[in-house]
Amino acid sequence: GESVGLHLPTLSVQEGDNSIINCAYSNSASDYFIWYKQESGKGPQFIIDIRSNMDKRQGQRVTVLLNKTVKHLSLQIAATQPGDSAVYFCAENIDQGAQKLVFGQGTRLTINP
Amino acid sequence: EPEVTQTPSHQVTQMGQEVILRCVPISNHLYFYWYRQILGQKVEFLVSFYNNEISEKSEIFDDQFSVERPDGSNFTLKIRSTKLEDSAMYFCASSRTGANSPLHFGNGTRLTVT
Numbered sequence: 001g002e003s004v005g006l007h008l009p010t011l012s013v014q015e016g017d018n019s020i021i022n023c024a025y026s027n028s029a030s031d032y033f034i035w036y037k038q039e040s041g042k043g044p045q046f047i048i049d050i051r052s053n054m055d056k057r058q059g060q061r062v063t064v065l066l067n068k069t070v071k072h073l074s075l076q077i078a079a080t081q082p083g084d085s086a087v088y089f090c091a092e093n094i095d096q097g098a099q100k101l102v103f104g105q106g107t108r109l110t111i112n113p
Numbered sequence: 114e115p116e117v118t119q120t121p122s123h124q125v126t127q128m129g130q131e132v133i134l135r136c137v138p139i140s141n142h143l144y145f146y147w148y149r150q151i152l153g154q155k156v157e158f159l160v161s162f163y164n165n166e167i168s169e170k171s172e173i174f175d176d177q178f179s180v181e182r183p184d185g186s187n188f189t190l191k192i193r194s195t196k197l198e199d200s201a202m203y204f205c206a207s208s209r210t211g212a213n214s215p216l217h218f219g220n221g222t223r224l225t226v227t
Contacts, residue, residue, distance in 0.1 A: 031213070032212070032213045034215055034216070036218075041220070042220050042221075043117075043119075043204050043206075043218035043219050043220045043221050044156060044204070044218045045218070046215045046216070046217060046218075049213075049215050051213055089155075089156065091156075093212070093213070095169065099144060099146070099161060099208055099211055099212060099214065099216065100158050100161065100169050100171075101148075101156075101158060101216065102158070103155045103156040103157070104155065105155055106155070
């Protein structure tokens with residue numbers, strides 16, 4: 001069955017606005033989570049990660065929030081730009097002894113000018 | 114910024130043929146992976162590799178598949194006797210450490226089996 005899933009397959013926001021992409025995971029033992037961005041014709045590009053002992057982590061224009069109680073992960077992108085248009089995947093590491101990522105289905109983010 | 118490189122970008126092969134997909138991981142990374150993405154579907158784990166041996170593999174990675182690190186820089190995925198359903202994007206990735214370390218992906222090889 002699906003271990004990681006996305007609530008919305010598509011999301012459109014106006015350039016300059018903030019966006020929030022959500023992800024639900026089902027494995028409570030997962031200890032590490034990553035957000036990836038995938039542009040057309042390219043491989044997944046690392047954006048930000050978070051370990052299970054944290055509930056928030058910030059990067060440049062991005063913030064990841066982890067709610068272990070409800071097994072929910074979100075990616076916030078501030079002041080969106082046209083280059084942010086892509087498919088965003090969350091991934092969880094289901095094997096604490098190894099790096100075996102389970103990816104979600106992905107959310108397509110479109111930034112409107 | 115160092116990156117994972119994959120060749121070829123597109124490989125077309127006939128059913129039953131063998132293919133070798135090639136990858137050059139980031140030079141100071143120690144862990145290597147293959148993932149695949151069937152068109153319109155999720156990225157799926159195939160195999161992880163460390164210290165010249167497989168450390169984890171998925172149920173997809175059966176006897177049809179093999180991996181090798183033939184020298185200090187290349188990491189290959191061999192698919193024997195390809196099937197139509199092997200058509201997918203195959204992504205190589207590497208990470209500096211084995212746990213809680215982000216995987217860095219290449220741009221993939223699109224494999225088309227006809």
